[in-house]
Amino acid sequence: MIRQTALDDLTTLLGQRATRSKSELDQHGRSETHFPLMPPEMVVYPETTAEVSAILRLCAAHGIPVVGYGAGTSLEGQAQSPHGGVCVDFRLMNRVLQINAADMDVVVQPGLTREALNEALRATGLFFPVDPGANASLGGMASTRASGTTAVRYGTMRDNVLGLEVVLADGRIIRTGTRARKTAAGYDLTALFVGAEGTLGLITEMTLRLHGQPEATAAAICGFADMTDAVAAVIDTIQLGLPMARIEFIDAASVAAVNAWSGTDIPLQPHLMVEFHGSDAGVREQVETFGEIVADHGGTGFDWATRPEDRRALWAMRHNAYYAIKASRPGAMAIVTDICVPISRLADAVKQTQADIDASGIAGPILGHVGDGNFHAILLYDQAEPAQEETAKALSHRMVTRALEMGGTATGEHGIGLGKLDYMQAEHGQAWDVMQTLKMALDPANIMNPGKMLRQDT
């Protein structure tokens, strides 16, 4: 009853921007991957930080769970509502508030998507580099510590968020960081909220680092006889210190799916897709050096795309690979794994994963951001076949276990959410208890995205 009163109060506060329509609840209870429907009890669309604060004060007073929602592209169920409650959808808080071209930073609201930001920056000569593939919201990207194809050069959200405005569980509004490029003043609260998946507060404003659009860009795709040759080329490239802007691996199975989806005819073998940014002369030099490395490892079909439209086509193909792979098995469900290992273990990790998948009988194309040691297998299974689902889960489990044994992590960029919760103890040991302590200190009633990242019994 108290809960009902609180939800009525939210309706009074927000009018039509608070809804309990089944279709909207269901839409916000779904995920891009394999988790079942977990709808909230209400979806709200705040327009201001003050409204977010009012929402949280109300929910705190009544112990109602609160889940932040951006573009709904997270892969580990972060935006789903396993405990019901209120889903705070930031789509109306999607403005660019300030472009500080001279300081190469921008102040935005969390509902803005990365593509909309880069559109707004087009005339400035600057861009925001973090690129997880999906057109995610920037608030969601910060909350999951997203990265993607360009992290090898420009870093992850950890490196590109300079400051935040956050509403805490009790409705207090704080600001973290400054507009200076660095600071040594106190605890790094910005880094604490980036990657916290909304379990400590809701991000309502962000100051992001921008980068200059490179004078020259060149991209290419090239094939290798074997996955180990491709990975060896990556390792040589890193060790030579070649400043790649992107270096992506896709295996033969991924290439087949991409060909079917994009109408391309790339040879069915493992490939690297790379991009270099720099001055004209710098990029020419990098291209030449990379060409030598590729040749050393028997790479073929090497061709540089310097025209913007060709590069766009290349990266659209890469970004669509997930959808292409899903489409290759109509109706199939996908578990998208996301391990990241030290570079020295990358070839072993990929090889062993591929052997496991080959032996499993299910399809699991592999692709990834190999410059960071991060790769994904997209494990496809038929929902009507429980044995296949078990196989996919067992494969995913083996991958994570292997990554941890190799000194790596259960998730390079997708985050914990519901999907990687079971690995927090193994990856962090007593450090997970410390996370629990911090969570309890800032959200004692456990209303912020409960059931994610932390122990269930908090």
Added chain:
Amino acid sequence: MIRQTALDDLTTLLGQRATRSKSELDQHGRSETHFPLMPPEMVVYPETTAEVSAILRLCAAHGIPVVGYGAGTSLEGQAQSPHGGVCVDFRLMNRVLQINAADMDVVVQPGLTREALNEALRATGLFFPVDPGANASLGGMASTRASGTTAVRYGTMRDNVLGLEVVLADGRIIRTGTRARKTAAGYDLTALFVGAEGTLGLITEMTLRLHGQPEATAAAICGFADMTDAVAAVIDTIQLGLPMARIEFIDAASVAAVNAWSGTDIPLQPHLMVEFHGSDAGVREQVETFGEIVADHGGTGFDWATRPEDRRALWAMRHNAYYAIKASRPGAMAIVTDICVPISRLADAVKQTQADIDASGIAGPILGHVGDGNFHAILLYDQAEPAQEETAKALSHRMVTRALEMGGTATGEHGIGLGKLDYMQAEHGQAWDVMQTLKMALDPANIMNPGKMLRQDT
């Protein structure tokens, strides 16, 4: 009495590696800057993480303050012991534990200095770039989130610490981060402990990111008629996206002190000192572009040092600037300010600071890491003249206030310690309360470096 018993127990535990000798207490109670002597009651020299844990369990049981100590080069009194207690000196924990050349990382103990690390790395083709000038310990550098001349290219300690082993206030030992290059698994505890100045725990092991030694390096110094011309050249350089490895400003007063100290005859005007890293062709191109920018702003005396010994002399001169400036007024005390502002406000910040100093009657040479918007005035005063000390403090206060008004920070790299405590409320507002909450959660008895960074009444 309880305290005495606890200290006796430490002596039992550590033997001669626990000392109460007055000279050692005094040595650990001093600072490089203007703070009075604040000695601990005991200095301990642990050799293992297990010993650090035992020390903390003992101190926690008896509510005894614990202060970490590296090389004693911090500038804001971080390693002093205003509440007495036990000073944990890490000089015996100074080993390189693992060099992972293929992964470009290294595992070290916190007492290792940055120069010793780079010496150990010499044959690998790799180096650790963070360079605060002083030969600080790496644990101290992490704890104060240090940076220095190379941050503009390689980042600060925030960017170069991949993982930590930390002993918490209650003696628990945790590990943060992994050896993978990125992770999205849970709260970023590494970032929480980096910059925490030992108020949340003691760092006992660190995994650090390494970088490849550049194929080519070129450094230069050039003079400008006016400070504003020099800063304008910096801003142009940043906006063109020229990847400087270092770009330092020193004013005419600093040059005079450096000339006297190093026996050089650099013209008495503002200068920039720069360094570029890259391939041979890349560095040549950068040098050429930078030369054009310098010429646009009337820069003179421009000369490139490509021989290692010339570069070393150049940077030794820069690193000795602090000592040179102190030596320019024998017996004088120094307040070393450390503000950092958005680049767009840098020229104004430096100009207004210089005008304030000129009008004050005391000496305050200015120099700094202008590529980050970070600069220092070294305010010299005669301890026997209370009015001068007041003047220096008022100048420092005006600088910080101005930095905060400009959207900057009270400290770019020296940290809070005792010296910047009074600005935490102004810089962070309610976010300071959040820091307090985190501190209380992890160190409820407030034994970890009490009196620093957080409210006195914790």
